[in-house]
Amino acid sequence: MMHVFPAASTKTLFTLTQIRNTLALHEPQLVVPSNTTRQAAVAIIMRETRQGPQMLFIERAVKEGDPWSGHMAFPGGHRDPGDPSLQAAAMRETLEEIGLDLSHAQYLGALNHQQAQPRGRVLDMLIAPHAFQISGDPDFTPNYEVADVVWTALQPMARNEIHDTETKPMAGVPTVFNGYRLERGHFVWGLTYRILKTFFATLDPNWQPPDDEE
Numbered sequence: 001m002m003h004v005f006p007a008a009s010t011k012t013l014f015t016l017t018q019i020r021n022t023l024a025l026h027e028p029q030l031v032v033p034s035n036t037t038r039q040a041a042v043a044i045i046m047r048e049t050r051q052g053p054q055m056l057f058i059e060r061a062v063k064e065g066d067p068w069s070g071h072m073a074f075p076g077g078h079r080d081p082g083d084p085s086l087q088a089a090a091m092r093e094t095l096e097e098i099g100l101d102l103s104h105a106q107y108l109g110a111l112n113h114q115q116a117q118p119r120g121r122v123l124d125m126l127i128a129p130h131a132f133q134i135s136g137d138p139d140f141t142p143n144y145e146v147a148d149v150v151w152t153a154l155q156p157m158a159r160n161e162i163h164d165t166e167t168k169p170m171a172g173v174p175t176v177f178n179g180y181r182l183e184r185g186h187f188v189w190g191l192t193y194r195i196l197k198t199f200f201a202t203l204d205p206n207w208q209p210p211d212d213e214e
Helices: 016-025 086-098 154-158 190-203
Strands: 038-049 052-060 076-078 106-110 125-134 146-153 163-170 173-181
Touching: 016 038, 016 106, 016 125, 016 190, 038 086, 038 190, 052 154, 076 086, 086 106, 086 125, 086 146, 125 190, 146 154, 154 190, 173 190
Parallel strands: 038 125
Antiparallel strands: 038 052, 038 076, 052 146, 106 125, 163 173
């Protein structure tokens, strides 16, 4: 059953032009890695449609031992020794995971680094989100790591119109998590939800999700 949350202000209407302009000036908060810190990057991919901006998510394939098994996520993964930057890692992983070449996409900028905390366990691992804009309706060729590729409208998330909760086990204890309920029942929560909250707050410092309200 979907929970009804109050929507954000009707003024919350992010355009790709605004996103480009804001991220061009944004100075992301970066985690300084140690010699043991694992580094990863994800690609926040958007496009313009007649109905407004859309954002791309993947559903990760179910894999034993993967802390993000079956989660909704942004394309991405670990930085390889051959990757010249975390941005390059996000681009390479996107090509490998869904067959989308971002070399001709418009790079919009970087967001604050996130720390990996799967199922409440804090890992010595940083995740660097990088935003891109593409055009058209590309075909995807998901690899074995990806179960589904989903485009979803940006505004319903930004305005918290599809904010929802879902109960999941945390160390064997049923725990309620906040997130966004996408089409076909997909639930965006955890790390990806934290990245989205950072993204929207970067675009509008007054933006606030229901779970942060007093």
